[in-house]
Amino acid sequence: MAQPQTMRTKTAGSLFATDGKPHPLPDALMVVTLALGVLALVTAGFHHLHLVSSWAGLVGILTGAYGQFISVTTRERTLLIVGLGASALGFYLGMAHGGLFGGVIN
Structure with missing residues (x-):
């Protein structure tokens, strides 16, 4: 007996x-x-790790933005937004504590 064409195929991988x-x-x-x-x-x-937080946040924002540009599925977009939010918050707090070059360049 043939299966009807309206049956959905099971997708491999994650939920989304x-x-x-x-x-x-x-x-x-x-x-x-x-x-x-x-x-x-x-x-x-x-406070003393502002260089790490600001640079990691900046690179995370850039990779997340490019990831959003080329993302295909809802799972990718959802987790990219979570990563972008965490990167942005870490970046802004790192900038408030001393910035990208604070204490390195006078």
């Missing part, structure tokens, strides 16, 4: 990977953005 195709570059950018966002946010809590 709706097209069932691999997306290695957007997934890599998503992971990098999340990692940099966590790094920027954690190091922003320490």
